Amino acid sequence: MVDIAERPTRLAARPAPTPAASTARPTLPGRLLGLGGRALHRSAALLALAAVWETAPRVGLVDRVFLPPLSEVLTAWWALLASGQLAEHVGASLTRSLTGLGLAVLTAIPLGLLIGWYRPLAELLGPLLEVFRNTAALALLPVFVLILGLGETSKIALVLYACSWPILLNTIAGVKGVDPLLVRSARSMGLNHLRLFQKVILPAAVPTIFTGVRLAGAYSILVLVAAEMVGAKAGLGYLVNYAQYNFAIPDMYAGIITISAIGLVVNQLLVAGERRFSTWRVDPTA
Amino acid sequence: MTTDKILFDRVTKVFPGRRGTGGAVTALDRVTLGVRPGEFLVVVGPSGCGKSTLLDLLGGLATPTAGQVLVDGEPVTGPGLDRGIVFQQYALLPWRTAAGNVAFGLEAKGVPRADRADLVAHHLELVGLTGFADRYPHELSGGMKQRVAIARSLAYDPAILLMDEPFAALDAQTRDSLQDELVRIWQATGKTIVFITHGIDEAVHLGGRVAVMTSRPGRIKQVIDIELGDRDAQDDVRSSDAFRHHRHQIWTLLRDEVRAAQSAERPVVPEEARVG
Ligand SMILES: Nc1ncnc2c1ncn2[C@@H]1O[C@H](COP(=O)(O)OP(=O)(O)OP(=O)(O)O)[C@@H](O)[C@H]1O
Ligand SMILES: [Mg+2]
Numbered sequence: 001m002v003d004i005a006e007r008p009t010r011l012a013a014r015p016a017p018t019p020a021a022s023t024a025r026p027t028l029p030g031r032l033l034g035l036g037g038r039a040l041h042r043s044a045a046l047l048a049l050a051a052v053w054e055t056a057p058r059v060g061l062v063d064r065v066f067l068p069p070l071s072e073v074l075t076a077w078w079a080l081l082a083s084g085q086l087a088e089h090v091g092a093s094l095t096r097s098l099t100g101l102g103l104a105v106l107t108a109i110p111l112g113l114l115i116g117w118y119r120p121l122a123e124l125l126g127p128l129l130e131v132f133r134n135t136a137a138l139a140l141l142p143v144f145v146l147i148l149g150l151g152e153t154s155k156i157a158l159v160l161y162a163c164s165w166p167i168l169l170n171t172i173a174g175v176k177g178v179d180p181l182l183v184r185s186a187r188s189m190g191l192n193h194l195r196l197f198q199k200v201i202l203p204a205a206v207p208t209i210f211t212g213v214r215l216a217g218a219y220s221i222l223v224l225v226a227a228e229m230v231g232a233k234a235g236l237g238y239l240v241n242y243a244q245y246n247f248a249i250p251d252m253y254a255g256i257i258t259i260s261a262i263g264l265v266v267n268q269l270l271v272a273g274e275r276r277f278s279t280w281r282v283d284p285t286a
Numbered sequence: 287m288t289t290d291k292i293l294f295d296r297v298t299k300v301f302p303g304r305r306g307t308g309g310a311v312t313a314l315d316r317v318t319l320g321v322r323p324g325e326f327l328v329v330v331g332p333s334g335c336g337k338s339t340l341l342d343l344l345g346g347l348a349t350p351t352a353g354q355v356l357v358d359g360e361p362v363t364g365p366g367l368d369r370g371i372v373f374q375q376y377a378l379l380p381w382r383t384a385a386g387n388v389a390f391g392l393e394a395k396g397v398p399r400a401d402r403a404d405l406v407a408h409h410l411e412l413v414g415l416t417g418f419a420d421r422y423p424h425e426l427s428g429g430m431k432q433r434v435a436i437a438r439s440l441a442y443d444p445a446i447l448l449m450d451e452p453f454a455a456l457d458a459q460t461r462d463s464l465q466d467e468l469v470r471i472w473q474a475t476g477k478t479i480v481f482i483t484h485g486i487d488e489a490v491h492l493g494g495r496v497a498v499m500t501s502r503p504g505r506i507k508q509v510i511d512i513e514l515g516d517r518d519a520q521d522d523v524r525s526s527d528a529f530r531h532h533r534h535q536i537w538t539l540l541r542d543e544v545r546a547a548q549s550a551e552r553p554v555v556p557e558e559a560r561v562g
Binding site for chain 2: 179181182184185186187188189190191195199200203204206279280281
């Protein structure tokens with residue numbers, strides 16, 4: 001799991017308006033063209049994928065039973081949406097992953113703050129954390145099912161477990177990474193431990209903590225979908241698995257596309273949130 | 287002795303050295319030094335002689351191994367708002383604006399919210415940063431950051447200001463103007479200032495007295511009274527005879543110590559090989 005631990009998105013200082021921008025301002029049509037060009041450039045790869053997906057089955061490059069053309073998949077997706085099935089599955093999945101993520105935020109952040117702050121606790125729990133964070137969450141799925149049954153509890157517990165690690169580890173790193181000079185400076189003003197924590201440690205750690213939450217957001221969907229493939233009666237993972245089982249191949253792809261889209265949206269939201277919390281951070285490499 | 291604002295009374299500081307490496311480091315060895323109320327005292331000494339350690343002890347961030355540090359006759363037991371520290375690396379909270387940083391010390395002191403805004407504005411004006419109140423540290427130049435740090439320390443009104451090479455990271459022009467401002471603020475507020483520097487010119491320019499330290503283990507080698515005459519009467523104090531005299535005096539004292547420090551670090555090099 002640590003491998004996925006990312007460097008937090010850092011923001012460069014607010015760019016100063018360059019004099020060049022005011023002297024050589026392009027005309028409106030020129031700007032629109034530029035914008036359109038950029039949008040085209042950024043979506044070129046996606047459009048190419050869509051084109052290949054549409055044509056390859058049609059010209060017989062791949063078996064269209066296993067990979068139906070994109071248009072058929074989109075038709076199936078529309079049918080699922082219209083019948084209300086899609087909303088039901090998305091609702092079930094989102095409820096589980098958001099509940100798990102929310103619980104992880106509520107438990108892992110306070111725990112991480114404690115571990116990062118009290119060295120004895122870190123030394124005590126260190127080896128335990130080392131063992132657990134290196135145990136893949138999905139490997140524990142049978143254990144969760146065994147103990148908690150096949151219902152919602154085991155799925156939410158699994159999401160909670162998987163999401164806790166990035167949040168916990170980032171929170172610990174955030175607290176430990178606080179500039180010692182800031183702590184010295186605050187101490188020199190006679191701040192007690194509690195105030196020091198509230199006014200220096202916590203604000204300094206917030207961006208790193210939020211990076212953990214963003215990673216956890218991605219995990220929450222990842223592990224949930226896998227969990228839903230085992231003994232669920234609703235959810236996107238169930239939809240994909242069930243469709244495959246019943247040879248409703250376009251439905252299966254419709255489910256997969258939905259999962260990608262949700263992952264994308266969740267990540268974008270969390271990236272925006274992260275940015276909001278770390279405007280003061282300056283990219284040292286910029 | 288009782289008239290001293292600050293008194294280092296045979297202060298020794300030994301760092302135990304990390305486990306396994308053995309060698310304990312004696313940073314300060316029976317340092318005795320008094321600072322008078324309202325005085326501007328500058329401390330100079332070779333690198334590693336224990337200047338920052340001296341300031342840490344005075345700031346209450348460390349405790350002496352032997353001896354004691356007295357402020358107003360009372361032993362220092364910890365940090366306090368009667369002493370403000372200005373660090374070389376500014377130590378501003380990056381998530382707070384200039385105004386927010388100045389307010390930080392006021393919050394620590396427990397100044398009611400309603401009174402803070404005026405105090406913040408007043409001290410930003412004092413350091414010439416009116417109009418920059420809403421800037422974040424990463425939007426300010428090094429000189430401006432140090433001004434904010436100085437304003438922050440002044441705002442909660444400590445009787446003593448401790449400054450550890452505050453201008454060392456700044457360019458010459460900025461340093462000159464901040465030095466002048468600091469003297470002006472000192473004259474206006476009557477605070478007792480202990481100022482650490484590597485710069486001999488800076489020491490002579492700022493100091494009422496300059497304490498020269500020996501190389502490690504640090505002791506006070508000599509305390510020099512700086513007599514520059516009327517500062518305001520001359521356009522350039524730095525070119526006066528008195529200034530040159532003091533500069534040479536301190537330079538000579540330091541040269542011997544820097545040599546001693548170097549030969550302690552590289553004992554293999556013969557003494558004659560490195561004169562100059
Ligand atoms: N926390 C510490 N643990 C061990 N040794 C230390 C510690 N702090 C300082 N020292 C040692 O004490 C000596 C004095 O350090 P100090 O930082 O006070 O020097 P300084 O005069 O401020 O140097 P500089 O001019 O380079 O800033 C040095 O030899 C340093 O290695
Ligand atoms: Mg130092």
